[in-house]
Amino acid sequence: MTRAWVANGLSRDLPAGVVMHGAWHGQDLAIWRSASGQIAAWKDRCQHRGMRLSHGFVRGETLSCIYHGWVYGTSGACGRIPAHPGLVPPSAIRAEAFACCEKDGVIWVAPAGTEGDVPDLAGLHPVRSLTVEAAGIEAPGLTGMEILQGSVMIAGQTVALGLVLQSLAAGRTAVHALCGGGGDVVAVSRWLEDLRRRLERGVAA
Amino acid sequence: MILYDYVLSASCYKVRLMAALLGVRLDHVAVDFHPGREHRGLAFRALNPAGTIPVLVDGDLVLTESTAMLVYLAHGTAWMGGDTAVAQAQVQGWLAFAARLGASLGMARLHDMLLYAADIAAVRRDGVACLRQMEAHLVERRFAGAIWLVGDGPSIADIACFPSVMLAPDGGVSLDDYPSVRLWTRAVRSLAGFIEMPGIHRLHELKPAPEAV
Numbered sequence: 027m028t029r030a031w032v033a034n035g036l037s038r039d040l041p042a043g044v045v046m047h048g049a050w051h052g053q054d055l056a057i058w059r060s061a062s063g064q065i066a067a068w069k070d071r072c073q074h075r076g077m078r079l080s081h082g083f084v085r086g087e088t089l090s091c092i093y094h095g096w097v098y099g100t101s102g103a104c105g106r107i108p109a110h111p112g113l114v115p116p117s118a119i120r121a122e123a124f125a126c127c128e129k130d131g132v133i134w135v136a137p138a139g140t141e142g143d144v145p146d147l148a149g150l151h152p153v154r155s156l157t158v159e160a161a162g163i164e165a166p167g168l169t170g171m172e173i174l175q176g177s178v179m180i181a182g183q184t185v186a187l188g189l190v191l192q193s194l195a196a197g198r199t200a201v202h203a204l205c206g207g208g209g210d211v212v213a214v215s216r217w218l219e220d221l222r223r224r225l226e227r228g229v230a231a
Numbered sequence: 232m233i234l235y236d237y238v239l240s241a242s243c244y245k246v247r248l249m250a251a252l253l254g255v256r257l258d259h260v261a262v263d264f265h266p267g268r269e270h271r272g273l274a275f276r277a278l279n280p281a282g283t284i285p286v287l288v289d290g291d292l293v294l295t296e297s298t299a300m301l302v303y304l305a306h307g308t309a310w311m312g313g314d315t316a317v318a319q320a321q322v323q324g325w326l327a328f329a330a331r332l333g334a335s336l337g338m339a340r341l342h343d344m345l346l347y348a349a350d351i352a353a354v355r356r357d358g359v360a361c362l363r364q365m366e367a368h369l370v371e372r373r374f375a376g377a378i379w380l381v382g383d384g385p386s387i388a389d390i391a392c393f394p395s396v397m398l399a400p401d402g403g404v405s406l407d408d409y410p411s412v413r414l415w416t417r418a419v420r421s422l423a424g425f426i427e428m429p430g431i432h433r434l435h436e437l438k439p440a441p442e443a444v
Binding site for chain 1: 363
């Protein structure tokens with residue numbers, strides 16, 4: 027079964043006025059946050075020439091394509107075509123929107139109209155994302171799980187940890203890591219680096 | 232000051248960018264790096280026996296390493312990164328790191344763009360290792376409320392590393408996996424006086440949308 031909601035990074039890594047590349051089960055996305063803080067995820071394709079919108083730029087409440095500057099509002103509708111300043115763009119010209127929301131500091135995307143709640147990570151705080159290149163991240167017993175939760179000993183402290191997995195490609199997984207309140211985020215970040223080294227050597231954590 | 236320059240070179244851009252940020256004027260001599268290989272010719276070797284670009288000439292002084300040029304341009308300014316032992320040592324560390332970036336991400340780009348011979352899988356793998364190291368460092372910097380590689384402000388360390396990182400996609404290495412590196416590249420591109428090169432564009436949003444004519 028294809029999971030609807032897919033984690034796509036941490037809110038702290040997408041400040042206002044920034045666009046980044048994302049993905050939903052192999053579908054490239056442009057995920058961006060307007061100046062006022064509104065987040066949106068669209069198919070990563072300008073309706074004009076197919077340029078990736080994730081290469082574009084955010085100005086106020088709009089996302090512009092880097093290629094010829096077509097300007098899209100947060101609803102996805104194209105509001106301005108610079109080469110035709112007098113033209114009101116037809117309403118059919120719009121970016122293909124996905125559902126996008128944030129919860130517990132994690133950005134989630136799903137096809138537009140997706141019903142159902144995103145996973146709950148209450149009590150955990152975002153630390154960082156990192157990509158692991160190993161076939162073994164879905165280790166025996168963990169296959170198919172998208173969120174690993176538990177307590178681990180890090181630098182002499184017991185830390186509540188949540189690892190949200192985002193499969194990017196065969197053998198490539200983004201890990202969006204959260205930890206419990208009071209956790210030493212520097213120590214957790216270094217622990218994650220060590221975990222990645224172990225996984226990429228084929229050593230189970 | 233004369234910079235022997237090639238527009239597509241990450242190392243030459245490093246020096247152009249530093250000069251622009253400092254408001255220092257450079258005179259440019261274009262070197263036909265590709266396809267002419269002018270830098271490997273006898274005339275150029277007389278200037279720089281190593282046969283590399285850029286070369287910076289100021290009177291009798293001839294500099295042939297781009298990081299040395301950054302030091303020469305930025306001497307006596309805040310761009311040196313501070314005068315404590317720790318800060319200076321950290322800056323030196325990143326200047327050396329920039330050479331690793333050039334040998335990995337930079338070589339991957341030369342392979343893909345200018346058909347240089349290289350073990351492309353190996354140089355990309357080394358480039359990813361460099362980006363991961365930078366990302367881990369910048370993650371911790373951000374936890375501390377900072378964004379620059381060293382200290383509270385931009386330094387020659389940032390300028391030394393920026394071009395090869397920003398041009399990594401030219402060598403087939405994506406920056407998608409490094410959110411803190413991406414935010415750091417935005418900080419560099421937000422600096423007053425920032426200039427572009429082919430493959431590195433400015434942040435268009437920093438200026439208002441041009442009005443219709």
